[in-house]
Amino acid sequence: MCLTGSSSGWASVSSGVPQGIVLGRLLFLIHINDIDNGIAWKILKFANDTKLYRQVGTAEDITNLRNDLEKLVGWSKEWLMLLNVEKCTVMHIGFGNGRAGYMMDGIQLQEVHEEMDLGVLVQENLKCAQQMCKSCMESQ
Numbered sequence: 001m002c003l004t005g006s007s008s009g010w011a012s013v014s015s016g017v018p019q020g021i022v023l024g025r026l027l028f029l030i031h032i033n034d035i036d037n038g039i040a041w042k043i044l045k046f047a048n049d050t051k052l053y054r055q056v057g058t059a060e061d062i063t064n065l066r067n068d069l070e071k072l073v074g075w076s077k078e079w080l081m082l083l084n085v086e087k088c089t090v091m092h093i094g095f096g097n098g099r100a101g102y103m104m105d106g107i108q109l110q111e112v113h114e115e116m117d118l119g120v121l122v123q124e125n126l127k128c129a130q131q132m133c134k135s136c137m138e139s140q
Helices: 021-031 061-080 128-140
Strands: 042-046 047-052 114-117 120-123
Touching: 021 120, 047 061
Parallel strands: none
Antiparallel strands: 042 047, 114 120
16 A cells, blocks of 8 residues: 555465455445434444334334435435345335325435345235245245
8 A cells, every 4th residue: 555655565475354255344334323313213224224213103214214214315425335225125115104205405306115134024014924825835
């Protein structure tokens, strides 16, 4: 590595930190540890998969969730870890909610009715029929 036109010589290193997948995930989690600062509700973080969730029953809840989404976008820009907004989705779970639309960075989020999460198919009605069918098909 060169810094302001100067570089150091080579040296033998007889110890160090294990490299690879374990360290990569740990450092990533340390790096994103503050992603939920200022977020009103809950965030689930697993490796490079982040979920923001909350109960939405009023217009104020919708506004708060939209604000939280924009805070996530702001965090990602500040730390130069841009979100792939095209892969971000919204799932309205349960019945009787207003099914509001949400945006991130000016892009409307796609509404989905089911989503694969850590190998489990989650449906908006929280029934597991599709997961069972999928499991049966794979076992044959």
